[in-house]
Amino acid sequence: xxxxxxxxxxxxxxxxxxxxxxxxxxxxxxxxYWYQQSLDQGLQFLIQYxxxxxxxxxxxxxxxxxxxxxxxxxxxxxxxxxxxxSALYFCASSTGTVRxxxxxxxFGPGTRLTVL
Amino acid sequence: AQKVTQAQTEISVxxxxxxxxxxxxxxxxxxxxxxxxxxxxxxxLVFLIRRNSFDEQNEISGRYSWNFQKSTxxxxxxxxxxxxxxxxxxxxxxxxxxxxxxxxxxxDGTTLTVKP
Numbered sequence: 059x060x061x062x063x064x065x066x067x068x069x070x071x072x073x074x075x076x077x078x079x080x081x082x083x084x085x086x087x088x089x090x091y092w093y094q095q096s097l098d099q100g101l102q103f104l105i106q107y108x109x110x111x112x113x114x115x116x117x118x119x120x121x122x123x124x125x126x127x128x129x130x131x132x133x134x135x136x137x138x139x140x141x142x143x144s145a146l147y148f149c150a151s152s153t154g155t156v157r158x159x160x161x162x163x164x165f166g167p168g169t170r171l172t173v174l
Numbered sequence: 175a176q177k178v179t180q181a182q183t184e185i186s187v188x189x190x191x192x193x194x195x196x197x198x199x200x201x202x203x204x205x206x207x208x209x210x211x212x213x214x215x216x217x218x219l220v221f222l223i224r225r226n227s228f229d230e231q232n233e234i235s236g237r238y239s240w241n242f243q244k245s246t247x248x249x250x251x252x253x254x255x256x257x258x259x260x261x262x263x264x265x266x267x268x269x270x271x272x273x274x275x276x277x278x279x280x281x282d283g284t285t286l287t288v289k290p
Contacts, residue, residue: 101280114277148219165219
């Protein structure tokens with residue numbers, strides 16, 4: 059158990075809908091990362107937050123957004139969902155040093171999103 | 175731009191055999207970090223090891239060992255006396271330290287099947 063929790067575990071929804079995925083980092087971790095794992099694209103970095111502020115953006119679509127709240131939990135919002143958004147979405151957290159890229163990231167169990 | 179290549183898509187071995195998973199990376203940065211993660215059939219990503227670019231010393235942890243060679247940009251992972259529980263997808267990842275962002279680039283993964 060990495061100490062990172064994600065809810066829900068599974069989500070099934072229809073095209074055009076909007077969903078919110080939630081992540082609670084390990085106790086004391088300030089950085090949160092979101093990744094998408096799909097069959098075609100593999101594991102892709104989406105976005106990183108550090109202590110409430112956006113730190114880096116990866117291959118995140120404009121239909122997707124995220125935020126990190128004062129209690130450090132994070133939410134990933136996916137809107138206008140398409141079939142191709144079906145994937146496993148991972149959240150990871152790290153301690154968040156001056157150079158977050160040096161931190162080891164610990165992953166949550168993931169949320170499996172199915173868009174029908 | 176950084177890139178991680180895991181040329182072996184799938185490997186199948188019989189229990190107790192040794193197996194080496196290859197990882198070759200590309201980066202322009204002189205300071206970077208390399209990681210290995212395991213993704214068992216249950217789906218979660220499990221951190222195995224982190225290595226920084228300054229430390230080329232090989233590491234051994236039980237049946238696992240890692241061979242980091244900067245000259246060939248490789249960070250290979252060997253499992254000695256493999257067991258059925260080692261069956262999983264293994265990902266190699268690279269994080270450049272020269273940014274304040276925790277962007278990790280993952281390889282496509284190697285699926286290891288250990289047969290009894």
